[in-house]
Structure formats: structure tokens, C-alpha cells
Amino acid sequence: MRPSIQLLSAELIGRILREAFELLMSPGVRVGSAVVELLRSAGVEVGVAASDGVARIPESLVRQCLASAPRDFYLYNRQGEKAVHYGGDDVHFDPGSCCVQMLDPDTLEARPSETRDLVRIVQVTETLPQFAAQSTAVVCNDAPSAIGDLYRLLVVLQHSDKPVVTGSFSAAGLQGMIDLLAADSGSPDKLRQQPRAVFDVCPSPPLNWSEFGSHNLLDLARAGVPAEIVAMPLAGGTAPVTLAGSVTQHAAEVLAGIALHQLAGPGSPVVWGGAPAIFDMRTGGAPMGAVETAMLNMACAEVGKHLGLPTHGYLVATDSKFVDAQAGAESGRSAMLGALAGINMISGAGMLESLACFSVEKLVIDAEWIASAQRLARGIEVRGEEVRGDDVRRESLATAMFAQTGLSGEFLKLKETRALFRLEQYLPSPVIDRSARGSEPPSDVSTRARTLVDELVSKYQKPPLPEDVLRKFQAIVDRDADRAGVATALPRN
Amino acid sequence: MLDQLFRAMRQSIIDGAPDMATELAQQALANGVDPLEAVNQGFAVGIAFAGDQFGCGEMFLPDLLMSAEAMKAAIKILEPEMLKRGSRREALGKIVLGTARGDIHDIGKNLVATILSASGFQIFDLGTSVTPEQFVAKAKEVDADIVGVSALLTTTMAGQKAVIEALDRNGLRPRVKAIIGGAAVTSKWAAEIGADGFSRNAIDALELAKNLMGKGTALA
Numbered sequence: 001m002r003p004s005i006q007l008l009s010a011e012l013i014g015r016i017l018r019e020a021f022e023l024l025m026s027p028g029v030r031v032g033s034a035v036v037e038l039l040r041s042a043g044v045e046v047g048v049a050a051s052d053g054v055a056r057i058p059e060s061l062v063r064q065c066l067a068s069a070p071r072d073f074y075l076y077n078r079q080g081e082k083a084v085h086y087g088g089d090d091v092h093f094d095p096g097s098c099c100v101q102m103l104d105p106d107t108l109e110a111r112p113s114e115t116r117d118l119v120r121i122v123q124v125t126e127t128l129p130q131f132a133a134q135s136t137a138v139v140c141n142d143a144p145s146a147i148g149d150l151y152r153l154l155v156v157l158q159h160s161d162k163p164v165v166t167g168s169f170s171a172a173g174l175q176g177m178i179d180l181l182a183a184d185s186g187s188p189d190k191l192r193q194q195p196r197a198v199f200d201v202c203p204s205p206p207l208n209w210s211e212f213g214s215h216n217l218l219d220l221a222r223a224g225v226p227a228e229i230v231a232m233p234l235a236g237g238t239a240p241v242t243l244a245g246s247v248t249q250h251a252a253e254v255l256a257g258i259a260l261h262q263l264a265g266p267g268s269p270v271v272w273g274g275a276p277a278i279f280d281m282r283t284g285g286a287p288m289g290a291v292e293t294a295m296l297n298m299a300c301a302e303v304g305k306h307l308g309l310p311t312h313g314y315l316v317a318t319d320s321k322f323v324d325a326q327a328g329a330e331s332g333r334s335a336m337l338g339a340l341a342g343i344n345m346i347s348g349a350g351m352l353e354s355l356a357c358f359s360v361e362k363l364v365i366d367a368e369w370i371a372s373a374q375r376l377a378r379g380i381e382v383r384g385e386e387v388r389g390d391d392v393r394r395e396s397l398a399t400a401m402f403a404q405t406g407l408s409g410e411f412l413k414l415k416e417t418r419a420l421f422r423l424e425q426y427l428p429s430p431v432i433d434r435s436a437r438g439s440e441p442p443s444d445v446s447t448r449a450r451t452l453v454d455e456l457v458s459k460y461q462k463p464p465l466p467e468d469v470l471r472k473f474q475a476i477v478d479r480d481a482d483r484a485g486v487a488t489a490l491p492r493n
Numbered sequence: 494m495l496d497q498l499f500r501a502m503r504q505s506i507i508d509g510a511p512d513m514a515t516e517l518a519q520q521a522l523a524n525g526v527d528p529l530e531a532v533n534q535g536f537a538v539g540i541a542f543a544g545d546q547f548g549c550g551e552m553f554l555p556d557l558l559m560s561a562e563a564m565k566a567a568i569k570i571l572e573p574e575m576l577k578r579g580s581r582r583e584a585l586g587k588i589v590l591g592t593a594r595g596d597i598h599d600i601g602k603n604l605v606a607t608i609l610s611a612s613g614f615q616i617f618d619l620g621t622s623v624t625p626e627q628f629v630a631k632a633k634e635v636d637a638d639i640v641g642v643s644a645l646l647t648t649t650m651a652g653q654k655a656v657i658e659a660l661d662r663n664g665l666r667p668r669v670k671a672i673i674g675g676a677a678v679t680s681k682w683a684a685e686i687g688a689d690g691f692s693r694n695a696i697d698a699l700e701l702a703k704n705l706m707g708k709g710t711a712l713a
Contacts, residue, residue, distance in 0.1 A: 100647040100677065110679070139647060148648075169648050204597055236555070237600050281553035284601055284694055285676060356647075356677050 002089060003379045005340040007299045008247075013306045016244065020251035021059040028054040029207045029256040032214030034171075038263050055256075062255050065262035071308045073226060073269040075133065075163035076194040078184070078463065083163050084132045086198075086226070086271060086310035089342035091377055092132035093335070093370045094165045095125055095363055096317055096351035097200075098152070099138045103352060103359040105450050108322060110357045113138035115155060121350065121360050122159040123460040124453055130367040130374070133163040135347060138358050146484035147477070149173040150180065153197075154473060157184050161463045165228070165347060167200035171215035174199070176480040178223050183472035192224035198271065198345075200230045203253040205238035209260060217257060221265030228271035228312050228345070229257040234286050235296065237279030243292060247299045250276050254304070271345070272304025273312030288317040288354050289330025297334075298341040310344050316366050317348035317355055323362045323446045327352060331362070332369035339373035361449035364456065368432050375426040383420055495526065499535040502567070506539025507546075509559025511566035518570035528571035529580045536567045540611050547696050554604065557695070561611035568611075584615040586638040586706040589631045591623030593652025593675075598645035601674060601695075605641065608695040609702060625652075625659035632660065632669050639689075639702055644675040653678070654686040661687075670705045674698060 008016070031039065031053060036046050039055050046053040072087020084092050102113040118138050125131045136152035143151040149169040156164050157180065168174040177199075178191070185191040201216045203209050209217070220227040231253040233239030235246040254272050261270050276296035277286040287293060297313035304311040315334035320326035331349070338346040348355075349370065350363035382397065401416055411417055428434070431448050481487065498521060505513040514536065521531040543560035546552035552560075568582075575581045588609060592602050599621045610616045617635050619627055623642075632640050640660060642653045653673045660666050670689040673682075683691035689705060692698040 098647075100650075145648075145651065208597075210597065234600075279554075279600075281555060282550060284554060284604060354676070 001379055002342075002377065003340060004089070004342055005298065005337065006302060007295060008302050010306075012244070013303055016248045016251055016303055017306075019248045020255055021062065023207065023249065023252040024057045024059070024062065024256055026056070027207065028056040029209060029252070031055045031209045031256075031260070032211035034211060034215045034218055035209070035260050035264075038218070038260070042263050057256055057259050062259045065259045065266075066255075066307055066309075068262045068266040069258055069309060070267060070269050072310055073195070075198060075226070076196055077163060078161040078196065080194055084345065086269070086344045088344075090344055091339045091342060091346065091374065092344060093316065093346045093349060094131055094133040094135045095121060095137045096314070096348040096355060096358070097135040097137045097165065098167070099351065099356060099358040100141065101353075101357040102138060103321075103323070103357050103361075105359075105361055105446070110321070110353070112141040113358060114142040115140040117358070117360070118152060118155050119159055120453075120457060121358065121363065122156050124360055124363055124456045126160050126162060127456045127460055128364070128367045130370040131162070131349070133165050133345070134160045136164065136166040137350065144481065144484065144486035146486045147173070147176070147480050150176040150477065150480055153177050153180055154477060157181075157473070158465065159462060164197040165200065165345065166197050167202075168216060171212050171219070172483075173480075174216055174219050176476055178219070178225055179476045180473060181225065183469060183476060188223065195224075195226050195269070198226040198228045198269075200228045200273070201257070202230045202232060202275075203257055205231070205233045205253065206249055207253060207256070209253075209256060213257075214260060217261045218264040221261045221268040221270075224265060224268050226269040226271065227257075227261055228273040229254045229261075230273045230275050230312065230314070231257070231300075232275040232277065232286075232314075233296075234277055234279040235292070236281065237284070237286075239276075239279075241279075243278075243296055243299065246276055246296055247303060250274055250296075250300045251303050258309075270309070271312045272301070272307065272309040273345070274300045275314035275347075276300055277314075285319075285354050287319045288314065288348065288351070289319045289326070289334070291333070294334040294337045297343070298337055301341050301343045305342065311342075312345040312347065313338055313341070313343040314348045315343075315346050316369065317351040318362075319352075319354045321353050321357070323352070323359055323365065323449065327362060328365065328369075328445070331366050332372070335366070335369040335373040336376060339370075339377040342377075360453050361446055364429070364449050364452050365431055365445060368428055371426050371428070381423075383423065498524075498526065499531070499538075502531060502535025503539035503542065506536050506560050506563045506567070507543055509543075509556055509563050511559075511563045514563040514567040515570055518567040522570065522574055527580070528574045528578070529582060531571055532568070532575075532582055536564055537613070540564045544608070544612070544696050544699060558604065558607060561607040564611035565607075582613065585613040586702065587615045587617065587635050588639045588641055588702060589617045589619065589628060589635065589637045590641045591619035591628060591643070592621045593642050593644040593649045594622055594624050594655065595652060596644050596646055596649035597621045599643070601645065601676070602641075602643035604695040605643070605674065605692075605698045608699055612699050614702060625655045628656045629659050629663050629665065632665055633663070637669055639670045639672060639705060641672045641674065641698070644673070644678065647677045650675065650677060650682065653682075653688070657686050657688060672698070672701055672705070 074082040075084035077083040101110040239246040277293040301311040315338040318327040318330040349366035
């Protein structure tokens with residue numbers, strides 16, 4: 001049995017959805033002008049306000065859109081293999097995004113992130129099996145900001161074979177990014193069939209699908225590139241203070257997004273995602289490490305699962321400014337909770353300071369929490385099949401092994417031990433210290449993490465990219481840089 | 494008797510009770526109490542106390558916000574009488590506020606507006622996604638002392654810089670001070686773009702604004 005945690009009863013999920021559908025009619029949802037015609041042609045009443053209109057989206061239409069949304073889909077790696085399964089209770093992790101600051105491990109100060117930081121994050125993520133996907137983790141402040149979103153994705157594609165969780169900074173930026181992915185896949189059709197990336201698209205709480213967000217949903221749906229709807233109610237700030245109330249608002253925002261998305265491209269893959277948090281009543285910030293924030297993420301995903309949709313959440317992050325005990329506790333427990341909630345993609349690892357700063361040292365430590373969480377989520381399994389040999393009684397838990405050892409206690413010698421310990425135990429990286437005290441002075445976790453980061457980077461091998469793909473990348477970057485009126489330069493490495 | 498009234502006024506602000514504050518303000522007017530006295534010895538003491546309590550973690554944002562609402566309610570009653578007597582409460586300064594271009598997140602900005610206004614500043618709130626030109630025009634129009642630009646998103650923080658550049662271009666600085674705020678804003682960023690100061694929250698913003706008005710020195 002796979003262990004899991006539920007926070008919502010079936011009855012409560014029913015109430016949440018009932019009220020969410022009510023919210024979609026009253027007060028309704030603000031939508032960008034890009035989707036007004038689409039909604040009207042589907043019979044939705046959209047008010048004509050000065051800027052954005054308010055749409056009242058009936059439950060029947062949303063239900064119809066939910067029916068056309070795929071229940072699961074895959075992200076593929078560069079080799080064309082299925083690498084991430086969005087659906088069911090499968091759990092994957094990717095680094096958080098998108099910071100503008102990087103914690104310098106020498107000075108312990110946050111400084112603007114640059115291309116070299118993103119490259120390092122990608123290199124480390126590439127070597128760690130805990131991360132099923134890359135993310136466009138930081139803004140490269142040394143690159144022209146007008147094409148900053150395209151540039152981030154380019155850096156990741158140049159350095160990784162893994163799928164990518166990304167997002168655009170503007171409606172205009174999205175097309176270039178889709179072109180880049182199509183060039184990487186071979187063609188727009190290939191990208192549609194075997195998507196390598198998922199794009200985060202965010203409504204603005206409360207109940208506002210801005211021009212930018214609306215536009216992105218449409219473009220992604222039409223391109224058939226997966227969209228991950230990341231709704232982020234802040235309980236008490238931009239959403240009802242109660243967790244149940246915020247989950248309801250989250251549901252309404254995502255339901256509205258799915259309606260827009262599926263109307264534009266029925267059957268196009270879409271994720272019930274989110275980065276909900278509580279609103280800190282002292283600082284006015286969004287504490288990503290708070291247990292209530294984890295509870296919101298779990299509960300929001302539960303509603304999505306109830307509707308049979310792929311899910312996403314934002315966990316494994318901390319509010320601490322350093323890689324310290326607070327960072328470890330907050331990131332570790334939310335990794336566990338997210339895994340037990342069966343959230344398909346959990347973003348957030350590596351992030352400090354309520355998502356304002358990234359630390360690659362934290363990333364390798366978080367990988368340990370993630371591995372532990374993945375281990376926990378596998379639960380306690382009955383084994384036997386794994387051991388090949390005539391004298392192993394397959395259905396025995398312990399008696400077969402005792403039959404060999406008697407009371408000698410010599411389990412270490414058993415072939416079962418050798419065959420099964422790797423399956424039973426997660427073997428941590430040197431980041432985790434379990435050693436007995438020796439003559440060397442003990443080190444702390446940050447120091448060990450720094451060493452491991454260096455090791456992983458030195459082990460990393462850059463994937464070879466065909467010349468014609470690189471040429472296409474260059475052409476797309478040149479084109480978009482030209483449009484934006486900025487100088488172009490492909491990141492070198 | 495008067496002491497008791499002032500004490501009740503303070504308490505109505507600390508309790509965040511707009512109805513009570515309104516009633517006490519009306520009572521003061523009915524009894525011929527100088528409205529400026531009522532503010533200075535009653536209500537304003539309450540809001541200052543609430544600010545201190547927030548500062549040391551005893552009160553929280555919802556408490557502070559209700560205190561500010563109560564303050565506004567009291568001022569609304571007392572203001573006409575102050576005007577009549579020519580004893581209008583001297584504004585601590587005129588502040589133009591708004592969020593940076595492209596940024597529609599306004600919780601922080603609204604909190605700052607509420608707290609500063611309750612504390613005696615005159616606020617001109619331009620709302621969300623305000624262009625540098627709009628900031629400049631308003632600052633000129635009202636002869637502002639301070640322009641405050643809020644940005645939540647790392648992508649819209651550039652808009653804060655644009656406002657400061659526009660204020661410079663129009664020759665408004667250093668007479669007009671530019672302050673910034675927002676989740677990702679740091680003192681480094683404030684220094685980098687030449688802001689006169691930045692604050693982490695509404696109470697810090699109040700201190701910052703008071704300092705800028707008092708001394709007129711750069712704090713960043």
C-alpha cells in the first residue's frame with residue numbers, strides 16, 4: 001500500500017467545488033481582452049469594463065471543459081523517452097523558479113543571479129536523479145531583460161536532456177520559447193506529440209486572468225504545449241483567511257483557467273497547479289515554509305485529483321535567508337507532505353527567502369529530503385521476488401531469513417541482505433552525516449553541500465547538441481532580440 | 494472628564510473600532526472639544542501606539558488596518574470642524590503612491606497608503622500599473638514631497654528605476670524624495686537605482702517618510 005495523506009473529506013471537496021462554481025458566476029472572473037470573443041462565442045456573458053471585463057462562467061461550460069482536459073500526459077526528455085508522468089499519484093520534483101538572486105556560498109550574501117548561476121543549477125539538477133525535470137530557475141541578470149525568458153530556457157536546453165518546467169514573462173515572449181522547444185524537438189508537431197516542457201501560467205488573485213495570463217493560456221492551448229495553471233491565493237491577503245476558503249478561491253481560479261484553455265484548444269494538456277500560501281500577518285509576505293502553506297498545497301491538489309486532473313504544487317522552499325536549520329526543517333517536511341499528497345510535480349527546491357533567492361547548496365540538501373520523501377511514499381513493501389535462488393521462500397517476511405541464521409544474528413551475511421538493502425534503504429549522499437566522530441573535526445551540512453556541488457559539477461557532462469539545432473536556436477534568439485531591439489549573444493559555456 | 498474622553502478615543506483606535514471612534518468624535522464636537530486637541534491627544538496617540546505594538550510583534554496587520562480605519566472614521570467627523578476653525582491638522586507631507594508599471598499587486602501599497610494617511614500624511618494614490626509619466630505629472634500637480642513606488646514582481650522592479658529616472662529628468666529631485674517597497678526590494682536595489690529609501694512594511698514606511706520629511710536626508 002502506498003502511504004498517503006488526505007486533508008479533505010469527500011463532502012468538503014463537494015462544498016469547495018460548489019462554492020467555486022458559485023464564485024465563477026458571482027462575483028465572476030476578470031479576464032483579458034484576448035479571451036473575450038472566445039468566451040462570448042461559447043455563450044459566456046462578459047461585461048465591458050474599461051480595461052478587463054468580468055466573465056460569468058457557468059458550471060455547465062466548465063464541466064464540459066473539464067471533460068475535454070486530459071487526465072494525464074507525459075513530458076519527454078531529449079532522447080524522446082517518457083520522463084515525467086503527470087497523472088495519478090506519481091510524484092516528481094523540480095527546482096523552484098524564478099529567482100533574481102543567488103546566495104553566494106562564500107559571502108553568504110544574496111547577489112543578482114547570472115548565467116553562470118543558472119548553468120550551475122542546471123548542471124547539478126542534471127546529475128541528481130531526485131529531479132525528474134529542470135526548471136528555468138533564475139533570471140540571468142547579465143542577459144538582456146527584454147528576452148530574459150527566452151534566454152533562460154535556451155540556457156537550460158543547451159545544458160540539459162531533462163524535461164523543463166518553465167514560463168514566459170510576457171505574451172510576446174511565449175512564442176519565441178515555443179519556437180525554441182519546437183527546434184529542439186524537431187518540429188512543432190513533434191513538440192505537440194512529445195512535449196519536453198510545461199509552462200507555468202498564473203492568474204492574479206483574486207479571480208483575475210490578466211491580459212498576459214489569458215493570452216498565454218490561449219497560445220499554449222493552440223500550440224498543444226502543456227500549461228500548468230499556478231494559482232496563488234494568499235490566505236488572508238488576497239484570498240479568504242481560512243484555508244478552506246482559499247482552497248475554494250484556488251479552485252475557482254484554476255477552473256476558470258481550464259475553461260479558457262480548453263475552449264481555445266480542447267484536449268490540450270493542462271495541470272491543476274498552484275503556489276498557494278498563507279499571508280503573514282506580521283510581514284505581509286507569503287511564507288512558503290509555513291505548515292499551513294503546505295496544507296494549502298496539499299488540499300488544492302486533492303481537489304484537482306478529485307476532478308481527475310494532473311496536479312502541481314509549490315513546496316520544498318523556505319523563508320530562511322540561509323541554508324540553516326529553518327531551511328532544512330521547512331523544506332524537508334513539505335517535501336514529505338507533498339509526496340504523501342501524491343502531487344505530480346512539486347516545484348520549489350533550492351529556494352530561500354520566500355522564493356526571492358536561490359542556493360545551489362540548498363538544492364543538493366533538498367535532494368536528500370526529496371529522496372527521503374520518495375522513499376516514504378513507496379511505503380513498506382513485501383519482498384522476495386528480487387532474490388533469485390532456490391532456497392528463498394518468496395512469501396516470507398522474516399521466517400525464511402531466520403531459517404538461515406537461527407539465533408546467530410548474522411543477517412549481514414545473508415544474500416537477501418545484499419540483494420535487498422538498496423531497495424529497502426535510501427542511501428544518502430555525503431551531504432547527510434551519519435558517521436561516528438573521528439579524528440577529523442566534524443563539518444556542517446552547508447560545508448558538505450558545497451563540496452558535493454563541486455563534485456557534481458565536475459562529473460557533469462554537457463549533452464551534445466546537433467549543429468543544425470544550435471543554428472536554429474541562434475536564429476530564434478537573433479529574431480527575438482532584434483524585435484526587442486537588444487543586442488544578441490548566445491550564452492557560452 | 495476630558496481625560497477620560499481622550500483615553501476612550503485612544504482605545505477606540507487601538508481596538509480598531511471605527512463605530513466607536515465615530516461616536517467619540519461626534520461626542521467631542523457636541524461638547525465643544527477642540528477637534529485638533531481630540532486628534533492630537535486622543536486618536537493620534539492611539540494610532541502611534543498601534544504602530545509601536547505592530548513594530549514589536551504584539552499587533553498584526555489586520556489589527557493595524559482596523560486601527561487605521563478607525564482613525565480615518567474619526568478624522569472624517571472632525572475634519573469639517575477643523576476646517577471651520579481654521580485649525581486644520583497640518584499634513585506631515587504629501588505623498589504620491591502607486592505600483593510600478595505592469596504590476597497589479599497592490600496589497601502592500603494599500604497598507605502603506607492606509608497607515609501613512611492615518612498617521613497624518615496626505616496620500617495621492619494612483620493605483621496599480623502606474624507609468625513614470627503619471628507619477629511625474631501627479632507629483633508636479635500636487636507639489637508632492639515624496640513619491641512611493643511599489644513592485645512585487647522581480648520583473649516589474651525595473652519600473653521603480655524608471656520612475657526615479659523620470660523624476661530626475663523632470664528636475665523634481667532632490668526636492669521630491671523617491672521611496673520604494675515590495676517583496677523582492679532590497680536596500681541594495683534601492684541604492685543601485687538611487688532611491689531615497691526603501692521599507693519592508695507599512696510601519697517602516699511611516700518611519701521612513703517621517704525621517705525624510707524631518708531631515709530630508711537620504712536613508713538608502
